[in-house]
Amino acid sequence: MTQPGDHNEHYIVSRQLQRRESDNDGRAGRSGLRHHISPIRPEEIVTVHSMPRDIKPQISHWASAAPSTRRAATAPPPEQRHIGDHRRQQHVQYITAGTEDKPPTARQPRIADAREDDIVVLVMGMTGSGKSSFINLVSDRDVRVGHSLTSCTTDPEVYPMHLQSQRHAYLIDTPGFDDTSRGDADVLRGIAAFLHSMHQRGVRLAGLLYLHRITDLRMTGSARKNLELLRSIVGPSAYRHVTFVTTMWQLLTSPAEQELAEQRCSQLESEPRFWKDFIGKGSKHVKHDGSKESARKIIEWDSLSSRGFYTRLQQEMARGMQLDETLAGSFLKSDFEHLHTKWEKELSQIEQEIESARAEDDKSVELVLLDERDTLRSRLHDIVSSMRSLRTSASALTRAKNPEFMETIARQERQEAANDPTLADLLAQDRQSKKVLDDLMLEKSRLTDTLQQCEELEALERLRNRLRREDQQHQQRLLDKGSPLGLIHRLFSRYYNSD
Ligand SMILES: Nc1nc2c(ncn2[C@@H]2O[C@H](COP(=O)(O)OP(=O)(O)O)[C@@H](O)[C@H]2O)c(=O)[nH]1
Ligand SMILES: [Mg+2]
Structure with a gap:
């Protein structure tokens, strides 16, 4: 059960006053009403009701100042639930609060x-x-x-x-x-x-x-x-x-x-x-x-x-799935993979265009293209790290994102384990197996990265072989034409083709 002042829950407060309320209390308008509440005196009994849904009193801090604050077991009767009531019933105060009036300092339920x-x-x-x-x-x-x-x-x-x-x-x-x-x-x-x-x-x-x-x-x-x-x-x-x-x-x-x-x-x-x-x-x-x-x-x-x-x-x-194995994670992952393939294609196209711009000595086009290439490269980099960030276990994710949850759970576990040694053993075993699982996932993630790098390496190797074949065809054509450039190019190719 929350107590007044614990957080900024809203309250209706009934005051059994030992004296007549000052006129000011009754005269206050809908806004700014709280400024007109007279200070609570030690001899007053203040009852705090939960707020009915159509009224937002905003006086928890005020109510908590009362020495004899108690929480009512029941909500006030419906006829008391109107802002105008405080004018008719001097012992009930309702305070309205617009969103801008919400008390900023009171502690929230966590x-x-x-x-x-x-x-x-x-x-x-x-x-x-x-x-x-x-x-x-x-x-x-x-x-x-x-x-x-x-x-x-x-x-x-x-x-x-x-x-x-x-x-x-x-x-x-x-x-x-x-x-x-x-x-x-x-x-x-x-x-x-x-x-x-x-x-x-x-x-x-x-x-x-x-x-x-x-x-x-x-x-x-x-x-x-x-x-x-x-x-x-x-x-x-x-x-x-x-x-x-x-x-x-x-x-x-x-x-x-x-x-x-x-x-x-x-x-x-x-x-x-x-x-x-x-x-x-x-x-x-x-x-x-x-x-x-x-x-x-x-x-x-x-x-x-x-x-x-x-x-x-x-x-x-x-059930122990990594985020990228869940349906939502794999949906995002395939979306990323689709984008990755698309952007890689665009990147190789831009690289070719950069080569053409250089061949034609078109500096302004080259600069624009270089800029586009950098943007694409950084997008590709982002998407790779996004895909990697989905390769995570739920517990690792919770530790990273919600450390306060982990603390609360650990505290609870300590409390429960203090009373029951068998529970303490079970919890220790559970922690140990979770740690092993997390380590395994990290290792899996590392191997997946290595595998991905191997695939990238193989793709590069295939590209290099294709370019080598094309290069040899070009040299052959130059030699066939009797051009001395053919010989010079052959010398260059030896240099490029040595590993
Ligand atoms: N007219 C109108 N504007 C709204 C309503 N709800 C939100 N807005 C406006 O729409 C914009 C986006 O609202 P916001 O609540 O931040 O959307 P969120 O991104 O989904 O959290 C803000 O400028 C709001 O003021 C509505 O019901 N009616
Ligand atoms: Mg928002």
Whole structure:
């Protein structure tokens, strides 16, 4: 049970006052009300209720100052749940807080301490689909909302929210997959590490919201990629836990625009390449009108109607798969391989063009081409390191991304092992086998790199043999023409062909 002041949970506070409230308390308007609360006096009894969902009091720090603060077992009766009430009922104070008013210093409930009955909702979707704004409407903590098309988060971020049911709830803001190879691998690593940590703690996801801008006129490559990754992360057996949330409806002003948007919804729901298979297996689609009320309805309905689930990615990692062996990892890997092949072809084409520009002594073209070559080389380098970064075990990933989880788990294990020596032995054996497994994976990764280098070496060897053959043909043609250049070239070839 959390205590007032523990974190920035919102409260309703009833004060059994020993004196009449000053008029100031009653006169305060909706905003800035908290500035008008009179200081709590030692003789007052303050009861802290959980916040009903339609009010955001923001006075945990204030309540915790009361010497006789106690937590009410029940929420206040519905008739007290209106901001105007404090004018009629002097003993109840409600404080509203806009998002800008959220207390910045109070300690948050930590996801690292999440328990099995906590509610965790993953929020996914392309960058710019409105994830952070959506979470900001319901969370107790301020969310960074991006105003550009590049993502401002690289790892999932955790935002607590308060539900009527008293259970701890967390909304997880995830970055979108955005077509930069390095970014995409990192995003998947972050999501995988988070999901694995949850699995290790036995915390199931209560739901997954996938946000989509209804204003998008077509599904871009990036939108399709995000959807494919959603498919492979969740897995068909958990599709029923996915809710598609279309956003930005309020940007559609004319009836014609709204009509077109409705048509796009039907298309999304009915086409196999979009949401059809999800909807067929129980996914829902809801419209978010941008309001707090709408966001709350979506969350509460979503999280409370679900008994919880593990995603396919969690199950795969728990079976000991490396990230690049999971469906989501192998999807990204094959995407990277496809790009790698494409860019390698482009690179060899550019290298040929550079040779031609040099032969024609065209300096300006050569400079442009050199620039393009450098860009391609660095992209190729990035993609190779992205592929390498997916070759990781779930535990190594969690250690790298979520050290605080590892600490929490280790602490818990120490506590439990202190009471049970057989458990201590088991845990030690488990740690040892995990370490051996991690070492094996590292070795596998190293060998895969070596194998890849061998393949690259063989490809180079094949290229060199082809060029040698072509070179000999050129010399022969020069000799056939009786040109002395043939002899000179033959001397050069001896030099190039010596290993
Ligand atoms: N009109 C409108 N704008 C929105 C809505 N949700 C988000 N935005 C804007 O869209 C941009 C991207 O939103 P953000 O929440 O950062 O998207 P994210 O990348 O998915 O987290 C921001 O400029 C938001 O202000 C919405 O429901 N309606
Ligand atoms: Mg965001």
